[in-house]
Amino acid sequence: MAWQGQILRVNLTRGTAEPEPLNMAWAEAYMGERGLGTKYLWENMDPKADALGPENVLIFATGPLTGTMAPTSGRYAVLCKGPLTNAIACSNSGGKFGAELKFAGYDLLLVEGRSEQPVYLNIVDDKVEILSAAPIWGTSVWHTEDWIKEHHRDPLIKVASCGEAGEQLVRFACVVNDLHRAAGRSGVGAVMGSKNLKAVAVRGTRGVNVADPARFMEAVRDTHKALAENESRKELTELGTNAMIDAMQEFGGLPTRNFETVKFEGTEKINPAAMWETRANGHRNMVTNKACFGCTIACGRVAHIDETHFSIVNRPEYRVASGGLEYETAFAFGPMVGVDDLDALTFAGYMTNEHGYDPISFGGTLAAAMELFEKGIITEADTDGIALNFGSAEALTVMAEKVGTGEGFGAILGMGSRLMCEKYGHPEIAMHVKGQEFAGYDGRALQGMGLGYATSNRGACHLKHAVFEEDMEDISGNGKAKPCKDSQDRIAAVDSTGLCLFVMDAGFEYGHFARLLDADLETEWSEDRMLETGERIWNLERRFNLAAGLTGADDTLPKRLLEVPLREGSAEGKVNELGRMLPEYYALRGWTEDGQITNDTMERLGL
Amino acid sequence: MKITVKTGGLFTRLLPEGTRGNTADIDVPGGTTPLGVVRHLGGDVDGRFLLVLNGKAVPPSERDANPLGDGDHLSVMPPLKGG
Numbered sequence: 042m043a044w045q046g047q048i049l050r051v052n053l054t055r056g057t058a059e060p061e062p063l064n065m066a067w068a069e070a071y072m073g074e075r076g077l078g079t080k081y082l083w084e085n086m087d088p089k090a091d092a093l094g095p096e097n098v099l100i101f102a103t104g105p106l107t108g109t110m111a112p113t114s115g116r117y118a119v120l121c122k123g124p125l126t127n128a129i130a131c132s133n134s135g136g137k138f139g140a141e142l143k144f145a146g147y148d149l150l151l152v153e154g155r156s157e158q159p160v161y162l163n164i165v166d167d168k169v170e171i172l173s174a175a176p177i178w179g180t181s182v183w184h185t186e187d188w189i190k191e192h193h194r195d196p197l198i199k200v201a202s203c204g205e206a207g208e209q210l211v212r213f214a215c216v217v218n219d220l221h222r223a224a225g226r227s228g229v230g231a232v233m234g235s236k237n238l239k240a241v242a243v244r245g246t247r248g249v250n251v252a253d254p255a256r257f258m259e260a261v262r263d264t265h266k267a268l269a270e271n272e273s274r275k276e277l278t279e280l281g282t283n284a285m286i287d288a289m290q291e292f293g294g295l296p297t298r299n300f301e302t303v304k305f306e307g308t309e310k311i312n313p314a315a316m317w318e319t320r321a322n323g324h325r326n327m328v329t330n331k332a333c334f335g336c337t338i339a340c341g342r343v344a345h346i347d348e349t350h351f352s353i354v355n356r357p358e359y360r361v362a363s364g365g366l367e368y369e370t371a372f373a374f375g376p377m378v379g380v381d382d383l384d385a386l387t388f389a390g391y392m393t394n395e396h397g398y399d400p401i402s403f404g405g406t407l408a409a410a411m412e413l414f415e416k417g418i419i420t421e422a423d424t425d426g427i428a429l430n431f432g433s434a435e436a437l438t439v440m441a442e443k444v445g446t447g448e449g450f451g452a453i454l455g456m457g458s459r460l461m462c463e464k465y466g467h468p469e470i471a472m473h474v475k476g477q478e479f480a481g482y483d484g485r486a487l488q489g490m491g492l493g494y495a496t497s498n499r500g501a502c503h504l505k506h507a508v509f510e511e512d513m514e515d516i517s518g519n520g521k522a523k524p525c526k527d528s529q530d531r532i533a534a535v536d537s538t539g540l541c542l543f544v545m546d547a548g549f550e551y552g553h554f555a556r557l558l559d560a561d562l563e564t565e566w567s568e569d570r571m572l573e574t575g576e577r578i579w580n581l582e583r584r585f586n587l588a589a590g591l592t593g594a595d596d597t598l599p600k601r602l603l604e605v606p607l608r609e610g611s612a613e614g615k616v617n618e619l620g621r622m623l624p625e626y627y628a629l630r631g632w633t634e635d636g637q638i639t640n641d642t643m644e645r646l647g648l
Numbered sequence: 649m650k651i652t653v654k655t656g657g658l659f660t661r662l663l664p665e666g667t668r669g670n671t672a673d674i675d676v677p678g679g680t681t682p683l684g685v686v687r688h689l690g691g692d693v694d695g696r697f698l699l700v701l702n703g704k705a706v707p708p709s710e711r712d713a714n715p716l717g718d719g720d721h722l723s724v725m726p727p728l729k730g731g
Contacts, residue, residue, distance in 0.1 A: 272695055273726070276658045282731035287656030287670075291700045291723040314660075314670065368731030487728070509728040513698060514707045546729045611705035 043105045043251050043561045044068060048081075049147045049169065051162060053236050054095060054154030058162070058169040063148050068105070069564060070647060072571075073148070075131050076537035076578040078102030078120040081151060082129070083581060088589035092124040092228075093210055093235040095155035101142060101201070101241065102150075104539025108143035108249040108334075110261045111557050112268055113541035115140050115334025122589065123227035124235075125212040125402065125457050126476040126500040129585045130227035134201075135333030135541060136219030141199035144245025152238060161202075161240040163193065166247065174239035181205060181395045181445075182217040189242045201241045204397020207234030209447040211455035213402035213478075217394060221341070221364035222333060225399045227477060227499050228457075257560035264544075264553050268337055271548030277340040278330060280313040282368040282543075285481075286375075287312050292513075293610015294486035296479060297376040298431045299408035300472050300601050303483045303610045307381025311371050315383055316344065324348075326383055328362045338547055342366060346391075350384035352438045364394050369503075372481030373404025374441075378411060379431035389441040396445025402457060405478025407440055409458040409470050410450075418465050425449040472602075475500035475595050484602045484617045486610055487512040489521035491617040492626060493529070495596045498582035504542060505532055516611055518618030522625035527572075533582075534575035577646045580630075580638055584648065593636025596623060649678050649718045653685060657726035659697065662689040676716070683711040685722055696727040 044063055051058045064081075071080040078100045090096035100120040107114055117139025123130030142150060145164050159174035176192075177185045182204040190196050201218035207230035214230030215223040224230075233239075251257040268274050276284050289295040290308045297305040309315065316326045324347040332339035344365025346353050353359040366374075366386055370393070374386040393400045407429075413419045414429035421428060425443070427450070429436050443451025453461055458471035458478055472479055477500025484491025489508025494501045507528040508521055531551065535542055538554055545551075551568050558566035586595075597603075602617045627634060631642035638648075654671045655663055663672045676688050682699045691697075699706040700723040701716070716722065 272658065272692070273729075276726060280657055284657040284726050285729065285731040288698050288725035288728055291654070291656065291725050292698060292705050292728065293703070294728075313657075481731070482728075503730050507730060509730075510708075513705060513728055514709060516705070542730070610703070611700065613704075 042563055043109060043249055045143060045146045045148050045247070047147060048149040048151060049164070050151045050153070051171070052153045053156040053160065053171070053238060056171055058171060060147070070574070071578060072105065072534065072537035072574050074102050074104035074107070074116065074118045074537045074539055075133065075533060076574060077149065078118050078131065079129065079578055079581050079585070081149060082120050083585055085151065085153070086122070088122065088585050090122060092122040092127055092232060095236070097122050097232055097235070099152040099229070099232050099236060099238070100149060103139050103143045103148055104537055105561055106557055107539030108140035109251060109561060110258065111335065111540060112261070112264050113333065113336045113338065113544055114539055115336065116539050116541055117142060118536065119216050119224035119229040121229055121232040123229065123499065124210070124231045125228040127589060128475050128500060128591055129498055129582050130229050131499055131582070132224035132226045132229050133536060134216070134218055134222050134224040135336070136222030137334045138199040138201045138218035138243065139539070140334045141243045141245050143249055144247050145243050146245065146247050150241065152236060155235065156237040159237045159239050161189070161238065161242060164241065164243040166245060177239055178208065179205060182397045183220060183395050185240050186220055189240060193242070195244060198242050198244045202239055202397070203230040203233040204395070204445070205447065206396045206398040206445055206455070207231055209452070209455065210234055211398050211444060211447070212457040212460070213399040215397045215399055217397045221394050223394070226401065226502065230397050251561045252563045253560045257557065260553070260556040260560050264549065264557065265337060267548035267553065268544065274338055274547035277338050277543065277547055281330065281340050281342045283313050283316070283366055283371045285368040286371055289481065292486065293607070293612065294483045295372065295376050296481060296483045298379045299377065299412045299470070300483065303486055303607055305376035307375065310381040311366070311375045311383050311386055316342070316366065320347070322347070322349065326387060327365060333541070336541065338543060340543060344387050346384045346387050350388070352385060352388040359388070359391060363391050366390060369480055370400045373400050374437055377404045377408045378437055380434050380437050382434035385434035385438050388438050392441035392445050398444060401480055402478040403441065403444055403454070405472055406454050406458040406461060407437065409462055409472065410454060411436070412470050413462070413465055413467060418467055423450065469600055472599050473501055474598060475591065477501045483607070484598055485607045485615050486516070486612040488516065488518040488618055488622065489525050491598060491602060491619060492521055492525045492622045495598050495619055495623065496525070496626060498579070498586055505529055507532065516615060518622045522622050522629055526626055526629045529579055530572055530575035532575070533578040534571040537574070537578060577648065580642065580646055580648055583638060587637065596636055649680070649716070650675055651685070651716055651719065652721045653689070654721070654723045655725070656723070659691065659724045659726070662691050662724070679715045681712045681715055682706050682722055685716070686724060691724070698725040698727050699723065700725065
């Protein structure tokens with residue numbers, strides 16, 4: 042079977058690491074990765090626990106398809122209670138780490154407690170060691186990975202680490218694996234840092250078996266073919282996700298200068314065409330594209346910075362090819378803060394990978410700081426002498442590094458926009474849901490996106506629902522609740538397979554997932570079972586949040602999106618119609634009018 | 649009738665040969681609809697894309713409904729999706 046049949050439970054307080062059997066009943070009910078991780082989290086911690094305290098539990102979960110021959114099978118998820126939101130955090134990542142964890146013989150890694158001294162886990166199949174991280178504590182993700190591979194004399198080790206941002210409890214710190222791939226959102230890296238766990242190094246030599254190899258490979262062949270022939274897949278391969286920036290600009294949904302408007306005058310300086318353009322001095326931003334484990338899409342960008350650019354002119358260590366701009370980084374370092382300097386954006390991206398923090402939340406928090414600065418609420422006396430004006434490439438690059446190192450105003454930015462704006466007495470300037478900053482889609486221009494943001498269990502997020510077709514068809518809130526709810530359930534299941542969500546826009550039909558799962562696992566899987574499982578997962582996440590103290594009042598949007606109409610774009614004059622959509626959504630979910638899960642719904646879903 | 653077409657993503661390949669950048673002025677017959685422009689350029693009209701006419705998105709259900717006017721500005725973009 043595709044499961045290894047065991048998990049690894051590590052208690053950092055006691056210094057123990059013990060395998061235990063995978064709970065197959067939970068795997069049947071919650072599939073894997075996001076769903077299974079949520080169930081293990083629910084059963085192993087009190088949701089009221091301090092997110093940065095030893096009672097929080099940190100889970101690395103693979104899916105039933107992780108590490109198999111299925112396309113994009115490198116995914117794993119990191120789950121815990123999130124310090125940015127005080128809600129459930131579930132961030133998934135690609136690269137090669139997830140498959141390696143499975144190859145080592147573990148379907149899931151569960152970390153409890155807190156080590157007194159910095160440590161890292163070294164997993165080589167059955168051999169698990171908790172080792173001192175003293176030589177790498179206080180160093181970057183990039184240094185940590187190099188040091189571990191060198192120290193253990195094995196370049197094939199896969200590493201997931203938390204960087205200095207995680208050590209310093211930056212509320213939006215990531216867990217970064219394979220240098221450039223990250224479980225990026227909600228501050229899972231800060232939880233890792235709070236446990237004094239610097240890194241997980243893993244080397245596995247086992248294969249992954251499937252229940253019906255012949256039928257599985259037939260499904261693999263068909264899904265590869267679907268990806269190969271699909272136009273959106275070709276676009277992802279050639280242009281990456283940043284192809285979206287031109288579309289959002291034309292539609293008029295590109296959040297600009299902290300949601301002041303939805304069109305950015307500098308888009309053409311930071312779009313894929315600009316990344317591919319060869320300049321007069323011969324420099325071109327793009328180097329090549331890159332794939333995660335088992336992926337035939339290869340949407341990842343590898344770029345480099347012009348050596349004459351101010352950010353690296355005296356920094357030869359950054360004259361290297363590294364992770365390039367994707368849509369969300371381009372949005373967060375570009376329109377959101379008003380900067381159109383491609384090299385400055387690329388440098389900021391390097392900082393987020395090197396030091397381990399979420400570019401979306403960083404961009405949103407810096408944008409809020411810029412608005413505070415331009416309104417005179419904070420001054421250069423607060424910001425280490427840096428003028429935080431919208432459009433300042435210097436402010437972007439300097440603050441990107443300061444967040445990473447925790448220096449000066451960087452430590453304030455590391456609080457995230459909600460806590461930072463509360464500190465300065467202007468919470469209305471923070472653009473967030475449940476404490477987490479928005480992705481690059483304005484919820485006034487895309488009503489279904491706004492509803493999805495408001496109801497997302499991990500705070501503002503663009504990846505937990507998909508209402509784009511309906512949002513393009515109709516700019517009103519009409520008919521958005523059902524596709525929002527249905528897509529949340531659909532995606533919760535996909536996030537639990539071990540495959541990448543991007544295949545859904547690149548040729549996969551929903552039935553492709555079911556075919557792969559059905560051949561992968563002993564029990565029967567169908568589209569209907571996937572949807573039912575997705576709904577169960579969504580409701581368990583909700584139950585965790587309610588138990589943590591969140592209420593229906595947290596399913597909301599900032600006043601700017603609810604009360605200030607757009608002044609341009611396709612949805613000119615619109616605000617988000619959440620007040621109309623939310624009751625319809627709650628009813629479809631089988632929840633009460635104030636967002637509590639009813640007993641009937643709990644019973645129906647086996648909760 | 650002359651209109652201006654702006655493209656994004658791989659749709660830029662639909663622009664006339666010799667076009668520099670992602671925008672071109674093209675001649676289309678009177679009565680051409682937004683979807684007709686995609687057809688005129690050789691694009692797959694059954695594919696997924698976003699059309700924006702004079703700064704406002706054209707709902708998919710209305711793409712083939714109303715003819716363009718002289719001087720209109722049409723954007724042919726990748727469909728909106730998560731990135």
